[in-house]
Amino acid sequence: MLKLNNISKYYNTGTVNEMCLFQDFNLSVEKGQFVSVVGSNGSGKTSMLNIICGSIPVDSGTIYIGDENITHMPEFKRQRRIGRVYQNPAMGTCPHMTILENMALADNKGKSFNLRRGTDKKRVDYYRENLRSLGLGLEDKLYVKVGVLSGGQRQAMALLMSTLTPIEFLILDEHTAALDPKTAETIMELTGRVVKEKKLTTIMVTHNLRYAVEYGDRLLMMHQGQAVIDEAGERKAAVRIEDLLERFNAISIECGN
Amino acid sequence: MTLLLGVLEEGLIYGVMALGVYITYKILDFPDLSVDSTFPMGAALTASALLAGINPVLTLFLSFGAGALAGCATGFIHVKLKVRDLLSGIIVMTGLYSLNLRFAGGRANVPVFTQDTIFENPFLAGIMPQWLSPYLMVLILFLIIIICKVLLDLYLNTRSGYLLRAVGDNEALVTSLAKDKGMVKILGLAIANGFSSLAGCIYCQHKGFFEISVGTGTIVMGLASVIIGIQLLCPENGTSFLSALKLPQVRPTTAVIVGSIVYKACISLAISMGMEANDLKLITSILFLVILVVSAERRKKVKSHA
Numbered sequence: 001m002l003k004l005n006n007i008s009k010y011y012n013t014g015t016v017n018e019m020c021l022f023q024d025f026n027l028s029v030e031k032g033q034f035v036s037v038v039g040s041n042g043s044g045k046t047s048m049l050n051i052i053c054g055s056i057p058v059d060s061g062t063i064y065i066g067d068e069n070i071t072h073m074p075e076f077k078r079q080r081r082i083g084r085v086y087q088n089p090a091m092g093t094c095p096h097m098t099i100l101e102n103m104a105l106a107d108n109k110g111k112s113f114n115l116r117r118g119t120d121k122k123r124v125d126y127y128r129e130n131l132r133s134l135g136l137g138l139e140d141k142l143y144v145k146v147g148v149l150s151g152g153q154r155q156a157m158a159l160l161m162s163t164l165t166p167i168e169f170l171i172l173d174e175h176t177a178a179l180d181p182k183t184a185e186t187i188m189e190l191t192g193r194v195v196k197e198k199k200l201t202t203i204m205v206t207h208n209l210r211y212a213v214e215y216g217d218r219l220l221m222m223h224q225g226q227a228v229i230d231e232a233g234e235r236k237a238a239v240r241i242e243d244l245l246e247r248f249n250a251i252s253i254e255c256g257n
Numbered sequence: 258m259t260l261l262l263g264v265l266e267e268g269l270i271y272g273v274m275a276l277g278v279y280i281t282y283k284i285l286d287f288p289d290l291s292v293d294s295t296f297p298m299g300a301a302l303t304a305s306a307l308l309a310g311i312n313p314v315l316t317l318f319l320s321f322g323a324g325a326l327a328g329c330a331t332g333f334i335h336v337k338l339k340v341r342d343l344l345s346g347i348i349v350m351t352g353l354y355s356l357n358l359r360f361a362g363g364r365a366n367v368p369v370f371t372q373d374t375i376f377e378n379p380f381l382a383g384i385m386p387q388w389l390s391p392y393l394m395v396l397i398l399f400l401i402i403i404i405c406k407v408l409l410d411l412y413l414n415t416r417s418g419y420l421l422r423a424v425g426d427n428e429a430l431v432t433s434l435a436k437d438k439g440m441v442k443i444l445g446l447a448i449a450n451g452f453s454s455l456a457g458c459i460y461c462q463h464k465g466f467f468e469i470s471v472g473t474g475t476i477v478m479g480l481a482s483v484i485i486g487i488q489l490l491c492p493e494n495g496t497s498f499l500s501a502l503k504l505p506q507v508r509p510t511t512a513v514i515v516g517s518i519v520y521k522a523c524i525s526l527a528i529s530m531g532m533e534a535n536d537l538k539l540i541t542s543i544l545f546l547v548i549l550v551v552s553a554e555r556r557k558k559v560k561s562h563a
Contacts, residue, residue: 076432076437077435084433091430092433094422094423094427095427097419097422105430105434106434113419117415118418
């Protein structure tokens with residue numbers, strides 16, 4: 001479904017600070033798989049997401065979705081098939097527009113942004129229904145600007161908006177990291193539900209080892225541009241937080257931290 | 258009374274331009290200096306067009322279209338050639354200065370007093386009663402600006418308009434919606450400069466001449482109008498004196514037009530208090546500074562209370 005072939009990515013090429021992040025990195029994700037990705041800072045988790053989404057170019061290698069080579073496709077075109085939720089809750093919504101307007105924007109993804117009415121009155125009930133499923137009472141605040149909502153509410157909206165239209169991939173970039181533990185829990189439960197309901201192929205980067213263990217059917221641990229742990233299916237189900245911590249410690253000692 | 262009418266006329270003319278600045282400054286968050294050149298461009302084209310015998314009403318559309326093209330140029334330089342926003346505007350502004358002289362037939366000053374305009378033509382003279390004539394200009398200007406405002410309001414509520422608002426609010430979201438944020442910015446700049454050029458066209462027909470320096474300081478006037486209007490009638494925190502008086506809320510576009518009139522009133526007040534016409538630009542910039550400082554002051558207060 002998604003294939004990264006022999007990806008290489010260097011930062012600061014040609015300077016003394018040149019750093020090789022990925023060298024011949026390969027990853028393939030099956031349709032319907034929910035991959036949790038953990039790893040220390042600078043291990044290449046977010047870079048990997050950025051490479052998939054086209055936010056940063058690769059130095060060599062190819063990226064395929066199905067049979068289509070998307071290596072040189074601009075970021076905005078790839079987003080037609082990808083939904084992405086960022087760490088920063090402000091990234092997924094428009095703060096100066098109302099909840100209803102935000103929903104209408106998201107609902108129009110993949111269609112033409114023409115001179116028809118921005119908010120289709122007939123869709124309002126549908127939006128309300130979707131918002132109600134979040135269980136945050138947002139369905140009664142349709143005309144409130146998103147900027148006044150809390151981070152958790154905004155992130156819930158961002159998640160809802162990115163999955164409102166049919167997409168193939170859901171990319172979650174530490175999407176609970178900026179939230180308090182209680183809200184993070186709510187958003188994570190919501191994520192699990194949405195992914196299951198819409199049968200989305202998902203890649204989730206997280207620093208929360210418990211989420212990585214509890215959610216998803218495949219687990220990757222990244223280190224220096226390599227996947228040092230890659231378990232799926234039953235073996236993934238058997239992974240415990242302690243195992244991950246142990247591996248983390250081993251890596252840290254190796255690096256001299 | 259003449260003074261009041263004068264203020265209204267000027268305010269409404271520059272109000273059209275301020276609608277454009279509202280798009281770039283408030284919606285797109287793009288400091289667009291090209292309006293300083295698209296305003297005289299509208300005037301230059303109109304002067305030439307009127308002398309060539311083109312229908313005055315047609316010049317309105319012509320100017321808007323030409324301004325939109327210039328806006329596209331600014332957008333193209335910024336988005337595709339990756340030049341910084343401020344510099345893109347300066348490049349277009351500087352280049353258009355020469356082009357404007359060409360549009361005006363190589364002259365820095367073109368009188369069109371003798372030509373028919375949207376304010377003075379046989380058709381209007383035929384249907385308008387005599388007693389209305391002192392107010393005629395204000396009425397026509399009012400009509401034009403209302404049309405502009407309503408069209409802009411309608412546009413901002415279309416899907417395309419939503420996208421325009423989104424790009425200034427959160428670029429990343431526009432990309433997430435699988436849309437090229439660069440194209441949306443170019444579109445916004447085109448509309449904004451269209452309005453600016455349209456205002457130049459109306460200015461030329463109102464004053465009866467084109468003059469190459471009419472554009473100097475347009476952006477300052479536009480910004481001042483936008484900031485006064487928004488601060489006065491629909492501030493960010495949502496508590497204007499309108500809500501205090503339990504009056505209905507107004508749209509930002511209306512606020513911008515009111516801001517333009519208030520601004521022109523301030524200028525005309527300063528002149529009637531004994532400042533000379535030569536001091537005009539100085540008054541303009543000082544007044545703008547005062548507005549900026551005052552509005553920044555308020556923002557700080559709001560923050561510390563929150």
